Amino acid sequence: MTPSKQTEKQTFSGTKPLLRVLQGERLARPPFWLMRQAGRYLPEYRELRSKARDFLDLCFRPDMAAEVTLQPLRRFGMDAAILFSDILVIPYALGQKVEFQEGRGPVLEPISSVDDLAVFDEEKFHQKLSPVYETVNRVRESLDEKTALIGFAGSPWTVATYMVEGGTSRDFAKIKTWAYGDPDGFEKLINLLVDSTTQYLSAQIDHGAEVIQLFDSWAGVLSEPFFRRFVLAPNREIIRRLRQKTTAVPIIAFPRGAGTLYPEFARECGAQAIGLDTTVPTLWAAEEIQKICPVQGNLDPIALVAGGDMMRRELDEILQNLSNGPHIFNLGHGIVPQTPIEHVEELVRILREG
Numbered sequence: 104m105t106p107s108k109q110t111e112k113q114t115f116s117g118t119k120p121l122l123r124v125l126q127g128e129r130l131a132r133p134p135f136w137l138m139r140q141a142g143r144y145l146p147e148y149r150e151l152r153s154k155a156r157d158f159l160d161l162c163f164r165p166d167m168a169a170e171v172t173l174q175p176l177r178r179f180g181m182d183a184a185i186l187f188s189d190i191l192v193i194p195y196a197l198g199q200k201v202e203f204q205e206g207r208g209p210v211l212e213p214i215s216s217v218d219d220l221a222v223f224d225e226e227k228f229h230q231k232l233s234p235v236y237e238t239v240n241r242v243r244e245s246l247d248e249k250t251a252l253i254g255f256a257g258s259p260w261t262v263a264t265y266m267v268e269g270g271t272s273r274d275f276a277k278i279k280t281w282a283y284g285d286p287d288g289f290e291k292l293i294n295l296l297v298d299s300t301t302q303y304l305s306a307q308i309d310h311g312a313e314v315i316q317l318f319d320s321w322a323g324v325l326s327e328p329f330f331r332r333f334v335l336a337p338n339r340e341i342i343r344r345l346r347q348k349t350t351a352v353p354i355i356a357f358p359r360g361a362g363t364l365y366p367e368f369a370r371e372c373g374a375q376a377i378g379l380d381t382t383v384p385t386l387w388a389a390e391e392i393q394k395i396c397p398v399q400g401n402l403d404p405i406a407l408v409a410g411g412d413m414m415r416r417e418l419d420e421i422l423q424n425l426s427n428g429p430h431i432f433n434l435g436h437g438i439v440p441q442t443p444i445e446h447v448e449e450l451v452r453i454l455r456e457g
């Protein structure tokens with residue numbers, strides 16, 4: 104495996120603002136979208152959600168999932184739609200039991216060895232995920248010429264945390280005990296996730312995804328050598344394989360919590376852009392990351408809940424500090440359910456009009 108030390112030159116030519124920035128162009132008004140832009144802060148989402156049997160049912164009904172994907176765009180006119188699905192459809196398609204319980208979040212039957220999963224069956228895997236591919240198709244068909252479609256997946260480490268812990272975790276004790284105590288055994292799970300995630304993303308591209316985002320939401324909980332092995336290396340390998348397939352689809356990697364390892368990650372992972380989490384100082388990022396590749400981020404989602412002058416100040420600072428290079432505006436993590444819609448409207452007004 105040859106690590107790409109530098110971001111490759113793009114061979115695609117996009118006229119959509121998001122694609123232009125991903126090619127390295129700086130736009131006076133950065134394009135924007137919001138992580139988790141579809142979801143419970145929208146009344147129209149809550150209404151559709153109540154009609155689905157459960158959350159996975161919503162993800163696997165292309166008519167509903169496509170509608171939910173488009174809802175935030177109708178209100179706010181983002182520069183991108185992001186496929187409505189979840190990172191946990193991968194463990195589900197690998198045969199693990201996955202449920203989303205009301206008020207509790209995801210619950211999985213935890214695994215402690217890769218042998219707890221059935222042998223990878225490519226055909227079954229794609230069959231289970233085919234409704235997601237159909238959603239990608241439908242959304243792409245209904246977007247205008249300015250709006251890009253982002254497909255996504257969780258990165259192996261982050262998806263593995265849910266598979267091993269059985270859900271959300273506070274200390275990641277189970278998965279770290281495994282990863283630190285038996286790294287070669289644990290790597291088998293990571294490799295399975297590299298293979299299956301690459302296939303999943305490759306199918307999303309075949310069905311019309313124009314950009315891919317890899318969410319490594321729990322990248323920040325590992326010590327340095329294990330960050331390199333289980334965060335940097337798997338992201339790099341997925342990106343390398345996808346770039347072998349096509350150089351026309353740019354990839355955004357989001358190693359949330361990577362801290363001072365952000366620049367190394369940006370240099371070595373091969374992604375076309377890097378998502379900054381809320382804690383990354385933007386002046387530092389302008390020097391240390393934006394000179395390597397375009398950056399995306401990073402307003403604190405809770406600043407969007409607080410709103411008012413505080414939000415405007417934070418927003419101005421981010422826009423100012425990242426204005427000398429290619430920047431995609433986003434939050435530093437997903438939007439939260441209690442976000443007032445008027446605050447999002449105000450944010451969009453400032454982004455569009457200054």
Ligand code: 1CP
Pocket residue numbers: 137138139140141142143152158185186187188189190191203208209255257270271272318320436437
């Ligand atoms: O009841 C509901 O409506 C469920 C809430 C919900 C939603 C709206 C979940 C459960 N997933 C989603 C959709 C989702 N998840 C999207 C849709 C596209 C969008 O509009 O952005 C995306 C991109 C995700 C990705 C996702 N799921 C991540 C990575 C991003 C992040 O926020 O860090 C993670 C960690 C998940 C797991 C997950 N799924 C759902 C919840 C509540 C969680 C997080 C649990 C936790 O905090 O550990």
